[in-house]
Amino acid sequence: MLNLFIIILLSFLSLIIGILLSKIRLNVLKQFFLILTVIIVIIGLSAYELIALYFNSFNELIFYPTSFLTILLITFYLVANSRIILNKHFVASAVTTLTVISLFIAQAYPTVQYSIGQVVNPIPSTEPIFQYYAEELALDNSSFPSPNVVLNPRLDNYTAMSYLYMTKFLNYLHEFNDSSKEILIFLDNGNVNYAKELYSISTSLYSNLSSSYNILLYYLRLLAPYSPSSPFIRTEKIATAYYTNMAGEMSEINSIMGLIDKLPNTSNIPVSIIVNQRELPINSSVSIKGVLKPEILSGKINGTVLVKYLNFTELIPVKQGEFAFNLTVSQYVSHVNVLVGYLGNFHYLPNFTTFTFYTTSMKTVLNASSYPDFVFPGENLTIVGNVNGGERILKVNFSNFTKEYNVSNNFTISFPLPSNITNGTHYVIVTVLPNGNFSPAKTKVYFSVRLYHANLSAITSSTWLIPFPQRVVGYLSYQGIPLNNTRIFVFVGNQRYSSITHGGYFEVEIKPKLTTIYGEQVIYVESDPSGIYYRQVIELHTVEYNTIFPIFVASIFTSFLIYLSLTKKTKKDKKFKLLEMKME
CATH class of the missing domain: 1.20.1280 (Monooxygenase)
Incomplete structure (x- = not known):
């Protein structure tokens, strides 16, 4: 004013x-x-x-x-x-x-109106990429398509490289797993030479697997800062679990092939391993008996067999072709894989056979749901459900936070949610730990988060006289309570301004676009979504009038008229002087 x-x-x-x-x-x-x-x-x-x-x-x-x-x-x-x-x-x-x-x-310098989508540059999010990778890793799928997420050139390159080494990692994983199993099959059939050839291939595959795993983690960690930690940790955890299992298989094959290399060249009679398979009770010891039987000729074999199961390794003596060992399962597992390996001697070839023993476990039935199905940030999520098997330990996990509960039969528990949770559909993972013969169980409980609706108001003058700045003032509150320290964005054309609320009030001064002649300008005012409040956007309208342009045009036109007037007057004065000279 x-x-x-x-x-x-x-x-x-x-x-x-x-x-x-x-x-x-x-x-x-x-x-x-x-x-x-x-x-x-x-x-x-x-x-x-x-x-x-x-x-x-x-x-x-x-x-x-x-x-x-x-x-x-x-x-x-x-x-x-x-x-x-x-x-x-x-x-x-x-x-x-x-x-x-x-x-x-006015045509040369028009007033352009922009929508918010054309001027906002949000921080790129790689969360969908990690969620996609975690799902495909869990499915052990090596032929999945590349993630359809557009970020920016640098992050898009990281995404492409992570996808390349993710597929390489899974392909090498499958190839190595298949070759390691075939080694044991060849040894079981007495084909030691084929087993040695395949061992050389497996060593090369494992080297490629390790290289792909390390490069994959490198690119995943480059993408991690642009995502919440939970999806990245889940992806990394699944990939690491796969690699750890293959590392264990490689170590086992190295041990077996090291023993094979010590065999004399005179071994030529294949041997079969037979064991009495039975169910294994939990927290009990069971005697497992086995027999070594030559495939050619008859005779009784003496020596030792190597037995590996869970975290135990034993050398069991073989007398007259028979051996026995005790197998104890101290905690819940659905089954136990037992590797029995005969090392061979001057006459008999080695044999390594894996046997699977199932336990006498009982299935746990777990049902759980949230009530109600929506909640506000920072509140407790109520979970109701039931589980069989008497007294059980139940764990609830959400975004790397886990809480334990002691439950039995029907239960109702409250799980605290973080105050910075975003609106939308989420889920918590509810897990029941094994108890005695009862197996573990896991389920997902889905719930929706609703944020609070803040009240955003703003005003500006209905006319904007250029070259003067335009002021936008406003107020942000929730149920009459002012919201402090909330960032407010104001978008005008391709410009963005920001302010911080103090006592709920904010003010932004917008610089004019001096080349604008006349036109309606749309001003967008947006509250930054923070904590438990939704983003609010309002639209203001003002009409721009450029006060410089009429002055500029009028001054040029007037200057031109003055020049013509002065030129005309000068010529007239010269004409009068010439006429006076003729009269003399």
Whole structure:
């Protein structure tokens, strides 16, 4: 308002001074004043337009004096040449010329309206990529398509490389797993030479597997800062579990093949291993008996067998082709894989056979659901359900936070949710630990998070006079309570401004686009979603009027008319002098 008052005051003063100066009868003084004013106006307007075009800034020291002198010059000329200006042909020509120039420049510098989607540049999120990778890893799928997520050129390159080494890792994983199993099959059939050849291939595959795993983790960790930690940790955990299992298989094969290399070249009779398979009770010891039987000829084999199961390794003596060992399962497992290996001697070839023993476990039935099915951030999620098997330990996990509960039969528990949880559908993982003969069980409980709706209001003037800045003020609250320290964004065209609420209030000053002539401008005001509140967006409208352009056009037009008038008067004076000389 102060800037507008200054413009009106200067315009009024320049009009008065222009009228008074036009009454001066000294032509020399008038001409001097006109020439000096025209020069100052042209220099001032040129400097102002250069600053506006190249720096998009408003310089008051140039604008106010230039505007004053421009209006003064126009007023002086209009009063001094009122006869010409009141001519209807002149008025029609002037109006037509100004209209055409205004339309041309208005097309050259239009006012453009942008939607929020064209100006907001949100932080890229790699969370969908990790969720996608974790699902495909859990399925052990090596032929899945690349993730359809567009981020930015640098992160897109990291995504492409992570996908490349993810597929390589899974392919090498499958190939190595198959080759390690075939080694034991060849040994079981007495094909030691084939087993040695395949062992060499398996060693190369494991080397490629290790290299792919390390490079995969490198690119996953480059993408991790742009995602919540939970999806990344889950992806890394699954990949590491696969690699750890293969590392264990490689260690086992190395041990077996090390023993095979010590066999004498005279071994040529294949051997079969037979054991009595039975169910294994939990927390009990069972005696397992076995027999070594030559495939060719008859005879009783003596020596030792290697027995490996769970975390135990034993060397069991073989007498007259028979051996026995005790197998104890101290905690719940659904089955136990037992590797029995005969090392061979001068006559008999080695044999390594894996036997699977199932336990006498009972299935746990777990049912769980949330009540109600939605919750607000920072509140407790109520989970109701039931489980069989008497007293059980139940774990609830969400985003790397786990809490334990002691439950039995029907249960109702409360699980705390973080205050920074986002709106949408989420789930917690509910796990029941094994108990005695009862197996573990796991289920997902889905729930929806609803945020609070804050109240955002903002106002701005319905008119925007360029080159002056435009102010946007507003208030953010929830149920009448002001929200402090919340960031507010204001979008105007391709510009973004921000402010922080203090006592709920905020204020933003928008710089004008000085090349705009006239048009409606849409202003978007957005509250940054923080904590437990939804993002709020409101739309303001204002009409832009450029006060510089009419002055600029009028000053050029007036300067041109003054030049024509002075030129015409000079020619007239010369003509009169020539006529006087002829009369003498």
